[in-house]
Amino acid sequence: MADSTAAIPQRKFGKADATVSCVGFGGHHVGDATDVKEAVKLIHQAVDAGITFFDNCWEYHRGKTEDWMGQGLKGRREKVFLMSKVCTHGRDADLAMRMLEQSLNRLQTDHLDLWQIHGVSFDNDPELFIRPNGAAEALRKAKEQGKVRFVGFTGHKDPDIHLAMLNTGFPFDAVQMPLNPFDYHFRSFQGKVLPELQKRGIAALGMKPISGHGDAVKRGVLSGEESLRYAMSLPGVTTTITGIDKQEALDQAIKVARGFQPMTEQEMSALRDRVKPYAGDGRYELYKVSLKFDNPEARMAHDFPLDMQSVEVKEMMKATENTGKPFPEAK
Template identity: 30%
Template sequence: MEKRRLGRTGFMVTPISFGALPVQRCTMEEAGEVLNAALDAGINFFDTARAYTDSEEKIGRHMSGRRSEYYLATKSMARNKAAMAHDVDLSLAAMKTDYIDLYQFHNVKAEQEWNEIMSPGGALEALKEAKAAGKIRNIGITGHNLDLLVRAVKTGEFSTVQVPFNCVEQGAAKELFPLAKSLDVGVIVMKPLGGGLIDHVDLALRFVLQHDDVVAIPGMDRVEHIEQNLAPTKDFTPLNAEETAKLTAEAEALGSNFCRRCGYCTPCVVGIEIPAMFILHLQYTRYDMKTAIPERYKGLKVKASECVECGECEARCPYNLPIRERMKKVAQDLG
């Protein structure tokens, strides 16, 4: 399989690599099947996070014996030095490895967070010390705030930047991608399939791969996802005019303000499965499933109408979605 250089890390990685967020939905046994199938297929870059519940543990259980076959990336929401140092050690233990190839700041979206990370006693100090000690090899940053990511890349402190990019969210290509290339910062594309909501998988991934300086990490939690996601890398061809039009039409139908199923909004204080509510509502409206979806909705233990409007979910959402208002709409439409 083709490899792409991940910026100044020097890592030659598969252009379609492994996003491990959905692995937390697998049982321990299922996770082993998926992770090893990905390795067997040639994928050599795996991205996870402390926030993905037991994802790191599953990687440690099933992949530690094949450590020489892949590059390992994880990330932490810690913002101060002590918390970040603790998280690095937790990641090393969970994934049963002596080193992590790339450790990233996870979802940095606010000025206050950025200032805390970069200030004396901030989390950057911990990662620099971890790098000096050989615990990690590179430092990266992830997020959805393009202005903040541009500022981060300009500091020279980061080997990689991870950002959402797909046929709906194309903003990163305007300034961030060329800037990163000029400074030899590797670009990791999250949400290349819009959190799984873009139907034309082949077209969506080819759209991303047309940008030859990026690596995409679609989420995978089933073995069949691996073959499907790797298909565009075989005899790769850019999108033609007809394919571009088809993908553009789908992007317009989705709009820019939709749930990507990242799960950062959870857990809900009253137990509402927030992403599931939005997926059901999207299916109800987009696919005109006016009978089947309300029937499925009736079987849910906790419904959208039970939202207490505390707002905790909105504070955690990286896309700043108006979740409380949307819950009202779900309750109104689905019963």
């Protein structure tokens, strides 16, 4: 078990001369904190505990999470490896560069350590990404200009889309994907994508270790600590990004990460066997099979209908366009 007095281990970031903490601070959930004061407190505690990897995205809560994280990292920026995501969703490079400037302003920094294409979800996303004047050109340009150190992409729908992105030939430094015990049995990123990243020396970033909003934990299938520890134990994983919206979530991440010791293969196999009866239809991985975790910006870019019950669609209804300005309470 983890040692509560030990440091949080650092892991090598792919082939690069950089390291990050084995657990990462998820940016989306921090937007669900009670207010900016609480969000800043959680960010400060995470940095002080030794969490160095911080995740965010241009479109999370319509810019609020980047704004809050920027406030939380003020005076601490040099201590962390900061990542955000660009949300062209197949649109042009100039839009990506405008989004990058907005992200840098909100996060109160002059560069990102990692800038990633957000949420590749549709079969034509790789083609749209790599085409002339696609987002690939923005990633190259931002790197050349020193505004980002590393580049990558994320997604949680289908491992085959991840493989198609890799096969575009673009030199990605990192790839982000869901990794948890359920994933092993259903449309598996662990089975299809993780080995390919290891082969290519690309940093593998795990997300949704507790399956999004932890429904399986709430229903007693497994514990949050088990799920997080499993994801962090997978060979070749650089960091495991977990959502942190309240003190209990941060405490759990720190507890598992301090002096982290991976599960044995026997422990991992037993946990996979336990969740197998619940894994085959994606009920605890709705981000693979439903609209529940689809971002509205992505669906609109592809002219697809929205899930009107989505929290982010409801947030979008409050404004005529995504200006990137924070909510009033974020100021």
